[in-house]
Amino acid sequence: MAYFDFCKTLTFSALLALGLGVAQPAAAFPDREVTYIIPFNAGGESDVTARLQEGPFQKITGQNFVIQYMVGAGGATAWSQLNGMQADGHLIMGINLPHLFLQPMEGTVGYKTEDITVLNVFQLTPHALIVPADSPIETLEDYIAEAKAAPGAITVAGTGSNSANQVAQLTFDKAAGIVTTYVPFTGTAATTAALLGNQVRAQWGFTTVAAEQGENVRMLAVAMEERHPLFPDVPTFKEKGIDLVGGAHRGIAVPKDTPEELRQQLSDIFSQINSDPDFRSRMEEGGYVLVDIGYEVMDEFMSELGAEYIEVGKLLGLVK
Amino acid sequence: MILEHLAASLSVANLLLALAGVTAGTVIGALPGLTATMAIAVLTPLTFTLEPSSALIALGAIYTGGIYGGCYAAILINTPGTPSSIATTLDGFPMAKRGDGDLALTLAVLASVFGGIVGALALLFISPLLAKVALAFGPVEYFWLAILGLTLVAALSEGSLIKGLIGCCFGLLIALVGTAIVGGDTRFVFGTTTLLGGVDVIVGLIGLFCIPVLIDLVATPEAHLKMSSDVRGFRLKEALSIAWKSKWNMLRSSALGTIIGILPAAGGPVASLIAYAEARRASKRPQNFGKGEPDGLIASESANNATVGGGLIPTLTLGIPGTPADAIILGALLVHGVRIGPNLFSNQSSIVYTFMFGLIIATIMMLPVGLILGRYFYRSIIVIPKAILAPGIAFLTILGTYAVHNNIYEVWLMLGLGGVGWILQKMGVPPAPIVLGLVLGPIAEQGFVQAWLIGNATGNVLGMFFGRPISIAIICVALLVLFYPAITARFARRVPDEGA
Numbered sequence: 076m077a078y079f080d081f082c083k084t085l086t087f088s089a090l091l092a093l094g095l096g097v098a099q100p101a102a103a104f105p106d107r108e109v110t111y112i113i114p115f116n117a118g119g120e121s122d123v124t125a126r127l128q129e130g131p132f133q134k135i136t137g138q139n140f141v142i143q144y145m146v147g148a149g150g151a152t153a154w155s156q157l158n159g160m161q162a163d164g165h166l167i168m169g170i171n172l173p174h175l176f177l178q179p180m181e182g183t184v185g186y187k188t189e190d191i192t193v194l195n196v197f198q199l200t201p202h203a204l205i206v207p208a209d210s211p212i213e214t215l216e217d218y219i220a221e222a223k224a225a226p227g228a229i230t231v232a233g234t235g236s237n238s239a240n241q242v243a244q245l246t247f248d249k250a251a252g253i254v255t256t257y258v259p260f261t262g263t264a265a266t267t268a269a270l271l272g273n274q275v276r277a278q279w280g281f282t283t284v285a286a287e288q289g290e291n292v293r294m295l296a297v298a299m300e301e302r303h304p305l306f307p308d309v310p311t312f313k314e315k316g317i318d319l320v321g322g323a324h325r326g327i328a329v330p331k332d333t334p335e336e337l338r339q340q341l342s343d344i345f346s347q348i349n350s351d352p353d354f355r356s357r358m359e360e361g362g363y364v365l366v367d368i369g370y371e372v373m374d375e376f377m378s379e380l381g382a383e384y385i386e387v388g389k390l391l392g393l394v395k
Numbered sequence: 396m397i398l399e400h401l402a403a404s405l406s407v408a409n410l411l412l413a414l415a416g417v418t419a420g421t422v423i424g425a426l427p428g429l430t431a432t433m434a435i436a437v438l439t440p441l442t443f444t445l446e447p448s449s450a451l452i453a454l455g456a457i458y459t460g461g462i463y464g465g466c467y468a469a470i471l472i473n474t475p476g477t478p479s480s481i482a483t484t485l486d487g488f489p490m491a492k493r494g495d496g497d498l499a500l501t502l503a504v505l506a507s508v509f510g511g512i513v514g515a516l517a518l519l520f521i522s523p524l525l526a527k528v529a530l531a532f533g534p535v536e537y538f539w540l541a542i543l544g545l546t547l548v549a550a551l552s553e554g555s556l557i558k559g560l561i562g563c564c565f566g567l568l569i570a571l572v573g574t575a576i577v578g579g580d581t582r583f584v585f586g587t588t589t590l591l592g593g594v595d596v597i598v599g600l601i602g603l604f605c606i607p608v609l610i611d612l613v614a615t616p617e618a619h620l621k622m623s624s625d626v627r628g629f630r631l632k633e634a635l636s637i638a639w640k641s642k643w644n645m646l647r648s649s650a651l652g653t654i655i656g657i658l659p660a661a662g663g664p665v666a667s668l669i670a671y672a673e674a675r676r677a678s679k680r681p682q683n684f685g686k687g688e689p690d691g692l693i694a695s696e697s698a699n700n701a702t703v704g705g706g707l708i709p710t711l712t713l714g715i716p717g718t719p720a721d722a723i724i725l726g727a728l729l730v731h732g733v734r735i736g737p738n739l740f741s742n743q744s745s746i747v748y749t750f751m752f753g754l755i756i757a758t759i760m761m762l763p764v765g766l767i768l769g770r771y772f773y774r775s776i777i778v779i780p781k782a783i784l785a786p787g788i789a790f791l792t793i794l795g796t797y798a799v800h801n802n803i804y805e806v807w808l809m810l811g812l813g814g815v816g817w818i819l820q821k822m823g824v825p826p827a828p829i830v831l832g833l834v835l836g837p838i839a840e841q842g843f844v845q846a847w848l849i850g851n852a853t854g855n856v857l858g859m860f861f862g863r864p865i866s867i868a869i870i871c872v873a874l875l876v877l878f879y880p881a882i883t884a885r886f887a888r889r890v891p892d893e894g895a
Contacts, residue, residue, distance in 0.1 A: 117432075117726060118726030118727070123726045126443075126726070127730060146592070147592030147800050147802065152592050182581055183584070183586055236578050237579040256849070259577050261660065261841065268709070268713070272529070288714060360734070
């Protein structure tokens with residue numbers, strides 16, 4: 076998965092550009108508060124990220140966010156209405172990947188992936204395979220060995236069906252040549268409770284879960300190119316010879332009629348927020364990984380990722 | 396050490412925040428559709444300028460006030476103001492209808508304050524122990540808990556059990572609409588995108604409860620509630636004596652509320668419904684339930700406020716929010732830079748303890764705030780002429796439904812459900828069993844499928860469903876609730892009837 080390398084290069088170059096003061100937005104925009112629609116519940120990762128983005132956004136533009144929630148159908152309720160909303164650059168909506176790719180494959184969700192104008196993807200929560208701290212499974216090798224000895228006997232919790240977590244489970248199982256039983260739960264809270272209560276053997280989650288749960292859990296591996304700075308002792312899947320790099324991305328989109336120059340400016344502002352040192356450290360403490368995929372390279376990024384998710388869709392049985 | 400935190404939470408600023416929070420929460424919770432969760436979501440940004448501990452106190456106060464406020468609409472217009480007060484309508488509204496609305500409101504304050512304090516004390520003293528309960532509850536336990544809740548249909552059926560069952564099945568059917576959590580397939584969406592997210596409980600509540608009330612309000616000439624000519628004040632003495640008589644009911648309901656509040660997938664609505672069922676089973680006058688029995692109201696209100704403290708237990712000790720409102724509080728903490736989860740108690744204990752004492756103080760403040768606001772709401776509902784009351788409530792139902800997801804289609808859905816609910820009610824199917832199915836259906840379904848998946852993987856499906864100690868206990872209680880009336884009737888036949 077080359078896009079991750081590509082993101083990192085981009086992060087670096089964006090930082091460099093900012094350091095030289097190249098990417099300054101024009102002063103006139105935005106000239107009033109910006110509505111930021113979150114398609115998920117208040118208190119979730121998207122909401123917390125938006126709240127933390129508000130401070131730097133204020134510093135950069137002098138304007139506030141008006142954060143609104145439009146919850147339903149795993150985000151589809153909001154995304155299917157996005158293109159009908161005001162398109163003057165003062166309305167943005169949070170987006171999540173792989174949701175934008177997988178939902179339209181499932182059936183009628185009211186939008187197609189290419190309908191959504193994604194401006195900036197600023198964050199990644201890498202996949203992580205997690206077991207309770209007292210689990211006899213100590214390493215990824217143990218996990219694979221146990222699954223091979225009794226195919227299907229390992230139960231692994233994740234949030235939702237056809238979700239990022241299930242994608243990780245299917246991709247990993249295929250690469251490792253094992254069979255496990257995926258048990259979907261509603262929301263991260265219920266999923267993590269099931270893991271801590273030993274209702275399941277393992278959980279497909281994100282590095283954020285481990286950052287929150289600390290000593291209660293053990294991560295067997297993370298789906299990153301290099302180890303996460305917060306967890307220097309946890310190996311990557313790559314180190315263990317399994318090609319699994321990725322996770323859930325978050326970013327913003329606008330209605331399709333939003334003018335081209337405003338799209339670029341908004342994207343630049345969000346890249347600039349990502350370089351705010353305080354914001355950076357808060358995000359990294361939480362287990363997030365910041366990426367900088369701006370509007371100028373979005374087409375390339377989306378089509379590359381889209382091609383990968385066609386394969387995933389086949390694994391899930393959504394694409395024939 | 397602990398007294399230090401108590402002193403910190405007693406600062407003038409914190410006391411004022413608790414007072415303001417409880418008042419704001421109560422008013423928002425009182426409006427149908429505007430829930431405690433929403434109150435917190437809306438008011439959270441205002442707390443970002445405060446110290447973390449003060450912000451937490453304000454949020455806790457808003458939360459507990461919001462859950463309590465739901466009883467106003469439940470008692471006065473037969474519409475749960477928040478999903479947690481579904482069971483409050485069952486006896487609260489009949490009491491108001493016969494002219495005892497003032498008594499019902501005062502009883503609701505007493506029960507809410509009591510339940511809230513029990514929950515908060517549990518949070519303060521036995522959190523780590525109780526957090527284990529949240530973890531011991533697996534999918535199969537949730538399944539049986541939902542089944543236990545569904546046995547309540549017998550109690551909610553107002554006369555005809557068959558009609559109650561029809562209502563319950565209708566509710567279960569509505570609960571199936573939308574994208575399935577387990578499996579991800581879409582069901583009964585008829586090619587539309589509106590129904591993809593399913594039917595939200597609040598949309599169902601407003602449509603099924605409030606629209607029939609509105610239609611009746613307009614269609615009949617009588618006053619909405621029976622008026623009492625004499626001013627009777629709060630009727631506090633009378634309420635206190637009733638509450639004292641049902642002290643065991645209050646304790647049991649508060650304990651149930653605390654424990655069910657701890658479970659991340661259950662929450663206030665389930666807690667109040669199960670406490671109601673238990674109160675009815677244990678009561679000497681089960682036949683009065685649903686006709687204005689104060690014990691039913693007390694059970695529901697003490698249980699739902701106990702879930703506030705209960706829900707915060709896994710939130711603060713495990714970093715796993717017990718209810719959606721707790722998830723927002725958790726998010727707000729993150730924004731404040733407070734690292735939640737297992738280490739919160741050791742690393743930032745002063746914030747945590749100040750918050751817990753703040754929550755107790757806010758709960759106590761609910762007593763005067765609730766009495767005064769309750770009296771004001773009651774007088775308004777009685778004094779306002781129907782020509783203003785009906786359109787006023789109609790406006791609130793639309794506003795409240797729209798506010799759930801900022802989605803206009805859900806308003807149409809609510810009105811449609813209201814029409815169906817009204818017709819069903821005319822045919823003798825009350826709204827409560829429908830909502831019971833709507834609330835418990837998803838919990839039962841998910842629990843069943845998850846338990847089946849896990850049981851199948853471990854090669855022991857039967858043991859999964861019938862071999863776990865907590866499951867066995869819940870199954871026994873469910874059987875008891877179902878067959879208790881039959882058993883008592885058998886004994887009653889031998890002993891001469893006391894003339895009930």
